[in-house]
Structures are given as C-alpha cells and as structure tokens.
Amino acid sequence: MxxxxxxxxxxxxxxxxxxxxxxxxxxxxxxxxxxxxxxxxxxxxxxxxxxxxxxxxxxxxxxxxxxxxxxxxxxxxxxxxxxxxxxxxxxxxxxxxxxxxxxxxxxxxxxxxxxxxxxxxxxxxxxxxxxxxxxxxxxxxxxxxxxxxxxxxxxxxxxxxxxxxxxxxxxxxxxxxxxxxxxxxxxxxxxxxxxxxxxxxxxxxxxPSYYAGKEDLETDAALARFDKKQAANGFFPDAVMTVVGSKFAAYADPEFVPEAGQMADDAPDIESPDLAAVKAQVKQLKGSESDSSVMLMAVDTKDEIPDINFIDKGPNSKGLTDMRNRITGAVCRHMGVPPVLIGVAEPGMLGxxxxxxxxxxxxxxxxxxxxxxxxxxxxxxxxxxxxxxxxxxxxxxxxxxxxxxxxxxxxxxxxxxxxxLEKPQSTEAERTLQALAGLDALVANKVLEDLTEDERRALVGLGPKTTPKPVPAS
Structure with a gap:
C-alpha cells in the first residue's frame, strides 16, 4: 500500500x-x-x-x-x-x-x-x-x-x-x-x-478517592446543620417561673365590635395587667444587659401547674462532640490531608x-x-x-x-x-570530656591524674603552659 x-x-x-x-x-x-x-x-x-x-x-x-x-x-x-x-x-x-x-x-x-x-x-x-x-x-x-x-x-x-x-x-x-x-x-x-x-x-x-467515603462527608455536613438547628431553635431556659391566680389570665377585649361573619368569641385576648407587671419585674431583676431567658407561665390554680422535666444534655453533647471529632478525622483521611494542615489538632499527635x-x-x-x-x-x-x-x-x-x-x-x-543539616564534629577534647562525664567520679579523677598538665589544659581550651625566658641583664 x-x-x-x-x-x-x-x-x-x-x-x-x-x-x-x-x-x-x-x-x-x-x-x-x-x-x-x-x-x-x-x-x-x-x-x-x-x-x-x-x-x-x-x-x-x-x-x-x-x-x-x-x-x-x-x-x-x-x-x-x-x-x-x-x-x-x-x-x-x-x-x-x-x-x-x-x-x-x-x-x-x-x-x-x-x-x-x-x-x-x-x-x-x-x-x-x-x-x-x-x-x-x-x-x-x-x-x-x-x-x-x-x-x-x-x-x-x-x-x-x-x-x-x-x-x-x-x-x-x-x-x-x-x-x-x-x-x-x-x-x-x-x-x-x-x-x-x-x-x-x-x-x-x-x-475521586473520597467518593468511597461520601457518607462521612455527608455526616460532617449533617452535624453542622444539627448544631445550627440547636443554636437557632433549641429550648434553653435559665429558669421557669409560674404565677397562680385568675388575675393573671388574659381576658377578651371588651371594646371588640364583631364585623360581618364574626362573633363575640372572636374577640382578641388582652394580656392581664398583673401578668404584664410580673414580666416587667422579671426583666428588671435579670438586668438590662443579661441574655438569660426566663420561662413565665400563668395558671388559675396550683393543680394546673405543668410538670416540666429537663433532660441533661451533657452526655449527649459529649457524644456528639466525640462524633464530630471522629468524622472530621475520617473526612481528612478520605481527602488525603493531615488534619493539622487545616487547623485541626489531632488527638495524640500534638506531642x-x-x-x-x-x-x-x-x-x-x-x-x-x-x-x-x-x-x-x-x-x-x-x-x-x-x-x-x-x-x-x-x-x-x-x-x-x-x-x-x-x-x-x-x-x-x-x-x-x-x-x-550536617552537624559539627566534636573535637578530640570534647569527646574526652564527654567520656569523662560518663565515668564514676573516682575513676574520672584517676584518669585526670594520669594526664599531663598540658593535656589537662587542652581539655578546657587552654594552650600549653610556657616557661618565661630569662631577660639578659643590660
């Protein structure tokens, strides 16, 4: 061809x-x-x-x-x-x-x-x-x-x-x-x-390799949404106050005039002045700068006081925190990134x-x-x-x-x-001192006695001892 x-x-x-x-x-x-x-x-x-x-x-x-x-x-x-x-x-x-x-x-x-x-x-x-x-x-x-x-x-x-x-x-x-x-x-x-x-x-x-662990990535996102929901809609009163008596109950607006299709029962409720006074007092007691929240309830009799039980969220919160830390580590592994590079302190690694x-x-x-x-x-x-x-x-x-x-x-x-980096080599004198430091004190003293005076001076960086020459008489 x-x-x-x-x-x-x-x-x-x-x-x-x-x-x-x-x-x-x-x-x-x-x-x-x-x-x-x-x-x-x-x-x-x-x-x-x-x-x-x-x-x-x-x-x-x-x-x-x-x-x-x-x-x-x-x-x-x-x-x-x-x-x-x-x-x-x-x-x-x-x-x-x-x-x-x-x-x-x-x-x-x-x-x-x-x-x-x-x-x-x-x-x-x-x-x-x-x-x-x-x-x-x-x-x-x-x-x-x-x-x-x-x-x-x-x-x-x-x-x-x-x-x-x-x-x-x-x-x-x-x-x-x-x-x-x-x-x-x-x-x-x-x-x-x-x-x-x-x-x-x-x-x-x-x-992508992280696709195999997509459930962990989705869990990380779900935990963030849960935290937002808890912060925005969570029920966290600092105190519950109940006032008893019919005087605190709301009453129908006496000036309400029904319009076409309305009845007297459609009248809007007006807050009791006594309850309004209690609210003002609570607000004054907790301070103008306080962010605390007080749950206030009004009932006619003591028998009508609702039973409120608060659940200790401590263990549950700790479990969620542990889960979040675990999921964060799993996501980092799937992505191939050390947690320390994104500002996460990995347990057991800081030291x-x-x-x-x-x-x-x-x-x-x-x-x-x-x-x-x-x-x-x-x-x-x-x-x-x-x-x-x-x-x-x-x-x-x-x-x-x-x-x-x-x-x-x-x-x-x-x-x-x-x-x-290349480390500087020890001199012979430094090696001798290091060896002496590892010996028993009596043995080290015996070794030093066997050295000449010039050898001992060299160990501390001094030169040989010289005898001054006589100066001839003039």
Whole structure:
C-alpha cells in the first residue's frame, strides 16, 4: 500500500485554508453542536456534580480541597521561562496551573485544550472544566464539553466537540485533522487532553478517592446543620417561673365590635395587667444587659401547674462532640490531608513532632500525582520547555503556631524531602570530656591524674603552659 501523502502548506491553500497557516480557525459561531454517544460519568452521568455537592456541603472537606489545590499550585513554576510562557491572549502557563489545580484537587483530572493552527502548529492553550467533560463512546475518541452538565442539563446544541490530541502526530497530520473539523458541521473547537490517573475499572472517567467515603462527608455536613438547628431553635431556659391566680389570665377585649361573619368569641385576648407587671419585674431583676431567658407561665390554680422535666444534655453533647471529632478525622483521611494542615489538632499527635512530619510527607503522595496531571499534557504541548518544577509551599506556614514552634530545623527540612543539616564534629577534647562525664567520679579523677598538665589544659581550651625566658641583664 502506497504511503499516504500529508497536507503541505501549498495543498492547504488549494483547498481553501487561510493565506496564513499560522492562524488558528475561528471558534464556531452559530453552529449546532454535534450529537454524540457519550460515556456516562457515574450511574446517572452526574458523579462529578454529586462530588461537588458533598464536598462543598462539608466544611471539613472543602477546607481539605482548598489546601490540596494550594499545594498543587505552590508558588507557581520555578523557571521564569515556564512561568511567563504565553498560553493564550489572557493567560500564561502560571495562570493555567492556577486554574487547573482546582479540578485536579477535586479528583477530576485536568482538561487541557490546544487550538492548533491550519498549519498544525500550537495555538492558544486553555483549560476547560473537567466536570463538564465527557468522552465519546466508541467512534473517534473525541470529547464533548457541555457547560450545561454543571446544572444537570445536556442539550446537544451546546456540545463543544474536541478532537483527541496525539503528541506523536506530525504537524501535517494535525493540520489535516484541523481542516477536516473546520469543514464539518460542528466546526473546530480544538484538541483536548483529559489527564487523570486511570485505575482499574476507572479508565474512561476518574472517580475521586473520597467518593468511597461520601457518607462521612455527608455526616460532617449533617452535624453542622444539627448544631445550627440547636443554636437557632433549641429550648434553653435559665429558669421557669409560674404565677397562680385568675388575675393573671388574659381576658377578651371588651371594646371588640364583631364585623360581618364574626362573633363575640372572636374577640382578641388582652394580656392581664398583673401578668404584664410580673414580666416587667422579671426583666428588671435579670438586668438590662443579661441574655438569660426566663420561662413565665400563668395558671388559675396550683393543680394546673405543668410538670416540666429537663433532660441533661451533657452526655449527649459529649457524644456528639466525640462524633464530630471522629468524622472530621475520617473526612481528612478520605481527602488525603493531615488534619493539622487545616487547623485541626489531632488527638495524640500534638506531642509527637515526628508524627506530624510523617503525615505531611505522606501528604506529598496526594499532591504530586495531581500536579503531574497538569504538567504532563503541558510538557507535551510545550516541548521547548524543560524545567517544570513548581516552587513548593512551606507546610509550616499552615500549621498552628504552637505546633510549628516545637519543630526543629531538621524536621522542617524533612517536609520538603531535604536531608538533615550536617552537624559539627566534636573535637578530640570534647569527646574526652564527654567520656569523662560518663565515668564514676573516682575513676574520672584517676584518669585526670594520669594526664599531663598540658593535656589537662587542652581539655578546657587552654594552650600549653610556657616557661618565661630569662631577660639578659643590660
């Protein structure tokens, strides 16, 4: 079979491409989106939207997601050439990193788009929302981005159809794909790379690891709602006061005149002046600045006094507090974030600096793969750049100051994977003194007696004792 010829600049011009093959085709305007069969992301094709809901409902989970994104982006690319490289008319590669980190931090991967020119050269590079991305089912391996998916909608007219990007394709091959897409009904939106960590059973769409513990995330949100309900609607009187006698009872308004359809029984009740006086007295007794609450009841006879029993909420409150602490720890584990990084003091860890160091070093196992999901496609699109190092954040800046003060320099260096500082070597005199300090006093004195005077002087940093030379008489 003869080798297939590739499109040259001249052949592209002959079929109607612009005079400059350095230009990318304009984005399709007014073209109806192509209807494709897509792979569903989750049972109802709404798994990313469900993940966003449970993370944003849980204060702990959202704090973890924010911290992950911050550490993925770090302080930007270390290389100035990489950081300031133009990605599109409005963004540099640093901006691309700052935008994509939120999607990879959520566990959705990074959807990086490049709009190639008619000549197959790299054009604008930008980020599409990964939660609105779906792969084509079979077919050409294309992708669809539909912003309506964020709201549970998927109108075919809103589909943006992206071609899959092959980093091994030549400029001529990419140029052919661009031209074919331009001439299609859907138009050319660009080439897309959906970068995520594929796992067995999760090769088409990513599933965040925290999704397996979604019940814990939802419990964290439910506990917060329960606390709000208790604070807003809880029944917490500081005292109960009961007044007895018919004089405290309300009476019907004597000046009430029934209107059409009303009867005398419809007259509104008027508060007893005696009860109003008691209320004023109670208010005066508890003080104008007091926030205490007094429950006041009025009955005709003592037999009508209701029996009120208050339940001791102490044990129940402690149980809820323990549950909340337990759930907070579980959410942090599902998200892969040490509790100390979001301001939570983990029981049993405050006194162990090494445990804190180990937990934060393990946090790098969460951050580094997610950062690689962004860098990998960018490195293929920008092969001229070689340094993709990201300047890391210091975990110490996110620790409680009380905890951070207890860390040694070597423990802080361990966060970044740096070796311990080289410790100064002891001199021979220092080693001798250390050895003497470990001996019994009598034995140490015997050793000192066996030393010469100059050796003993050297132990305390003094030089040899010298005999003054006689001065000749003049």
């Amino acid at each position: 003869a080798k297939r010829r590739r499109s040259s600049t001249v052949s592209l011009l002959r079929v109607g491409a612009p005079s400059s093959v350095l230009n990318a085709p304009p984005a399709p305007v007014g073209a109806g989106g192509e209807k494709l069969k897509l792979i569903t992301w989750g049972a109802n094709d709404n798994l990313p939207q469900e993940c966003l809901r449970i993370v944003y409902d849980s204060g702990t989970a959202e704090a973890c997601a924010t911290r992950i994104a911050q550490f993925i982006g770090g302080k930007g690319f270390a290389s100035k050439a990489t950081a300031t490289m133009r990605a599109n008319d409005e963004q540099t590669l640093n901006d691309i990193l700052a935008e994509a980190k939120h999607y990879t931090g959520m566990g959705f991967g990074a959807a990086i788009v490049c709009r190639f020119t008619y000549g197959g050269q790299r054009g604008d590079v930008f980020v599409e929302p990964a939660d609105c991305t779906r792969p084509e089912k079979g077919g050409l391996g294309r992708y669809v981005v539909n912003y309506g998916l964020a709201e549970g909608k998927r109108a075919a007219a809103d589909n943006r159809v992206y071609l899959p990007y092959n980093p091994l394709a030549s400029e001529e091959e990419i140029a052919e794909e661009v031209l074919a897409a331009v001439q299609s009904e859907a138009g050319y939106w660009g080439h897309l790379v959906w970068s995520f960590e594929a796992r067995p059973g999760r090769t088409q769409c990513p599933v 162990s600096n090494q445990q804190i160091v180990n937990s934060i070093k393990l946090f790098n196992l969460t951050v580094e793969p997610k950062r690689a999901e962004i860098i990998a496609p960018l490195a293929k699109l920008f092969p001229e750049l070689t340094d993709w190092t990201v300047k890391p954040l210091s975990p110490v800046d996110y620790l409680d100051p009380i905890i951070a003060e207890k860390l040694t320099d070597d423990e802080i260096r361990a966060f970044g994977g740096y070796p311990e």
